[in-house]
Amino acid sequence: MNKQLKVLFIGTYVPKECGIATFTFDLLNSVSGVHDDIHCEVIALNDPSETYNYPEEVVFQIERNKLEDYHRAADFINQSDADIVCLQHEFGLFWGNAGDYIFTLLSGINKPVITTMHTVIREPEPEYRASTEKLIRYSEKLVVMSQTAVDMLKDVYKVPDEKIEVIFHGLPDYPFNNCSKYKRMLNLKGSPLILTFGLLSQNKGIESMLEALPEVVSQYPDLIYLVLGATHPVVKKHNGEAYRDYLMKRVSELGLENNVVFHDKFVEKEELCTYILASDIYASPYLSREQIVSGALTYAIGMGKAIISTPYWYAQEMLSDSRGILVDFGDTDGFKNSLLYLIENPDECNNMRKKAYDFGRKMTWKNIGKEYNTVFTKALKNYNTYPRIQNRFNFLPNQLPEVKLDYLKLLTDDVGIIQHTNLGVPARHHGYSTDDVGRGLVALTQIIDSQEKAEELWKLITTYMSFLEHAQTDSGHFHNFMNYRREFLDKEGSEDTLGRAIYGLGHVVSCPYMSKNIRTFAHTLISKSKMQMEKLNYPRAKAYTMCGLYEMLRAGVGADDFESTFISRRDTVRSIDALVDKDTFQSIFISHADSLVDLYETNHKEGWNWFEPTVTYSNAKLSESLILAYNYTKNRTYRKVGLATLDFLTDIQWKGDFFDIVGNQGWYSCDGEKPIFDQQPIEAGYMTQAYVSAYETVRERKYLELARYSFEYFLGRNRLRTPMYDSSTGAVCDGLNCDGMNCNQGAESVICYLMALNSINKHSDRAYGTQFKPAIEEVLPKRKSLLSANQVE
Template sequence: MKRKLKVLFIGTYVPRECGIATFTSDLFNTISKEDEVDCCEVIALNDIDETYDYPEEVVFEIRRNKLEDYYRAADHINRSDHDVVCLQHEFGLYWGDAGDYIFALLSSIDKPIITTLHTVIKDPEPPYRRVTEKLMQYSDKVIVMSETSENILHEVYDIHNGKTELVYHGIPDCPFTDSKEHKELLGLKGSPLILTFGLLNPNKGVETTLDALPAVVEKHPGLKYLVLGATHPEIKRNFGEAYREYLLDKVHELGLESNVIFHDKFVEKNELYEYILASDIYVSPYHSREQVVSGALTYAIGMGKAIVSTPYWYAQETLTENRGILVEFEDITGISKALMHLIENPQECNEMRRNAYEFGRQMIWKNVGKEYISIFRLALKNYPVSTTDEKTDFSLFSVNLPKTKLDYMISMTDDVGIFQHATFGVPSRRHGYSTDDVGRGLVALTRAMSGNDRIRDIKKLVTLYLSYLDHAQTEKGHFHNFMSYDRKFLDDKGSDDTFGRALYGLGHVCACSLLPDNLRSHALGMIRRSRPVMDEIHAPRAKAYTMSGLYEILDKGIDKDIFLPVFIRYADHLTGLYEDNRQDDWEWFEPEVTYGNAKMCEVLMLAYNLTGNPKYRDTGIKTLDFLTELQWNGEFFDLVGNEGWCKYKCEKALFGQQPIDAAYLTEAYVTAYELTRRERYFQLANRSIEYFLGRNRLNAVMYDHESGAVCDGLDMKGMNPNQGAESVVCFIMALEMLTRYSEKTEGSKQQETGKELMQIYGKNKFSTKSLS
């Protein structure tokens, strides 16, 4: 027996008032009732500032103008057990350039995608061509609703690989009936009753029908023309009711007040069906020839209506063989004659109705649903599935780490310090310098000294950076942070974090045996001058930075009587924060996860090394494991972004991701590996450094192997082009720390650890589709 399918639909959805919402709902209701289907769910697309009371099948909502929601939807899909994704596509539905936000979702999921195209453009502008071609690329099957659409894809977009499938727009299964009883049910009068329905917009061509009516009304004064439907929301938003008012004025000018009815309402589908069945003639006077499908015309055909239409593509295709009358665009006389012919020749009109009804039998929803299911199964059959071994090989083995390049860091430094920012490798003088970067720069330089053939350059930079910090230190022992290019400090003193980052660098200089004694002594003197300020520091990350620097000198036995009490007091403060804020599902120091997070975890493990207090070790490991659970998704580290951070009981922000967090994670995992010798920490260290090398949400390579530059982060629109000091310095810090241990781990051991890591953290296979 065939395994039952689990299907996820993406599109607008009821109760939103739009044609595709109705289509998605009808398709859902049809397929969910089929025996071959286990369950169906929906991801609904909302317009700006919209909210709806959706039915229970809607499991996720996308705000169309929020790129982050598309990524979140992809995450939801990847975590789900759905077999296939069925996407409804229409230009104007999704946000971005020609709706290209949808590719943030499509490029990130690894399930078969079946796309229904509600619009296909024959002569597309470049953005629309590009989007259509990308839809072809990401879709495993593409469903079109007319032969014309299929021909355009073949001829214009050169699609000839069996990817397209023709399935007509679905319709309800209604009996072939007379209109009289339905008119009575709705309380409608008039013979004949002529109908045009759908969301009202200027392309409907209603004014052409109005101009054609006086000649018909003169002979058939009982005629009623019903224009059914609310104004299209986009038209109403941009132009108000100008088109409807224009039509009302025309009715008055033509003296048709007793013959024309405007029903300004979006009617539910069952009520709509009654209106269609109550009508005698359906008029479809569209202005545009490039109409490849029309749900309204499909309903009229399937319910056996006599039809008068302009010759847009879909009408030309479906109204052959005496299933309707085609009249040229804006041909007022032609519409008049066609209406008169149908009214005055009831037998021929009835034959036309019967022809349309019989043609529409293939379009009833039950038949359409079966065709969709067949296409779903075909897509699944042809869908490439990676084996477990392939997933393990690709996702979990360590890669060859790049060698540290100092060229870029050197190019970013002048005779004052290291520039804060640079765009495409060009230092920005207007942003000047920062103690934050200089302090961490000293950590990077001291770690890079061992085995580096540029030892002279490194010592020169260390001397320069020490000079900067010496100048930046205030009389009270704190540090200025920002200096302009004209060598003027821009603050009275920097933040607590600035103080901690300066101490972080100074401590590493003191502990670096490869540096001359004069530099190490100078750094220690600056640390000693800063001792009074340590009693005034409150920020937890500032304490973590300070502890990182103090650990280096305390581990060497330097000034323990002075600084060990401070170090322990800081460690106790961090563990106290953890106890105050932890919950069963929140193992963290604060009610919010923000930036530079793993540094706090790391220093508590260092505190255990120094004091032997197991409380520090346990807190450091628990909080690091919490960060892992929060950010490692089985494929890559999806860091907490700065566009909202991550609050307790709330979803984390996806963008504004900062490389500093990937670097600090790497350092913390190496420290955890040193402490516990649990190989999974070493593997996680490799995964976090690979964040810079393309293993991230956007598959963006942030590290320039040629220059050594590092981009600053991942934003909604892509990689941040700033290649500032913080990113390159933090990358070198992490790379050097990890490189120390990479050669110690044997390949066979890594493979065994990879399997362990997949069991502990693995959720999804790495998406090959996302690499395309």
């Protein structure tokens, strides 16, 4: 190969005491030993709260019950320079229904996957069939360790021949020897010494051997039966040592205390091999036929042991041609007679050992590594990355959905918008909020493009305006939360509440199709909030306020525009002093813009182009407010900061074909790790608006492309590839969680969806027309060039 091949293994790994951990370790070393230009690393699976001092090749760890870890592992793989992924699959390794957590990882990566199947089920339950069929789809190649497994994949799961590779379980390469020197090394007695090893569990069938021993021991009193291995950790967790205690009790009942030894220990590989080499006979009395592979049996074959086994699938195949003796499940007499035969016929026993040893030469780890490397090379040659990435979101529509207000109307009564729902049913006990009403006005006024549309939405808009008028306090601030009994629950809302109210009212003032009375009324409420706007401290409150004032200022609205109306309606206006001239609004607008720039200058640094040390909520609204400030003032500093911070949000959230929004489970600090969940749709809505504003300002095509992709987050262009928008009702799910969608569908979600849809609708011909040619690779430059291009002077 012309370049170093980099293989990333996924499985349990040493020092974890587990058969697959040992297998993964041996496989990695056999593959990396084939050529000097092969580099291997590991993603290790851990049980909950389990920690290990892993060797340096372990580069990532998954706590197997944490779905978020599988998402992060997928991200790690995509960002790594690994060429190929080699997955060790056993249903019990992974959490979920039939181990389906692993598909969170497999569905999110763009590398070829070679899967070693440690279990294949002939008659699967529905969930295991579904899991196996998914595994087959996500795997470029399936490696199995027996012809029996091949036949099952073809007959039961209809897997084509070209997708299946047979590579035996590997084993260490030891010379063919007698047992005496190894017995001396371990200070073992026993003539003969019979061995069964592996993690202890009921399916081992040890009791079958115990029942067979009394008659054999009566003839050969020096016989020792050594049961080597700790109890399986899962068995021990749920049942303690019940099985071991049962076996020891049975030993006592059968009078075998001098002939049966339990070595309760997980032995390392070198010590294990010494035990095998010291034994005369290996017994494998498993109780289940559905055993498709056994590392223990493989080692015994490769080290030239005389073997007695039950006829499970793997044993039937490996011990054919007189390489061992098969005894029916639970057949005590069969085990007894087989033991006596091997003890009393040493020449036949030795021939059997030699046949097993010779067969095992093809299974040495050196040869297994070469075979895996051949499979990796074939898979890489046939794998085409591009179609897989492109097809991840092939379910998305090729045009924008129509504006649908059914669900917003469902949530609106004669008071306002009910905040939350239970599975789409309005939850009245949660009441109403000014936050939702303010943003609702933005969504509605954006839709109005004619006098007829204004008349259609007049009832909704006047209801929302009435709510805000009632929510406004004497000081000009706003209450936020109202219960269903129409009682406000706070003295006043947060600064963000004030900003969101001004945001909505500003859109009403600037809407040319609204009646002058309604626009005047909105202006009155804004004017009354002048002093509150001037003393805002929080950046998002300032950004919301700026977005509202921008609408009013760009429409050229000041006190003079409405003076005659106010004079004729003095009886309904509480104070003519509430009227504020245009210069005052400009002053507030520019002051807030300057403060955001100052905040950016204080906190941004290399690799962190943001206003604060943490990216939290409503993020794109901060960037958009400065882009709008540039549009109004033509101050280029506002544009530079607005675009730099918007590009930074893109940089940390765009995954190449979807947006992975900063979750609110801890937010994202400059010195921390970005949380994946709980993702909120409001962020996608605000990003869409900000990208549209950026496109309208600088006319760079990438912003329109990004606006389309961020809007499509609602339609399924997200980490889970699941639509949040329900086209039949117009509802939007409330969040993206590690285990799926938050099925509640509140007011905030649908309002932010509508705002995003309205924004991109203005450019639907370019965003979804025939001239739209997505260039994902060109949408976002690399971080270094992005930061340097947008760095504020």
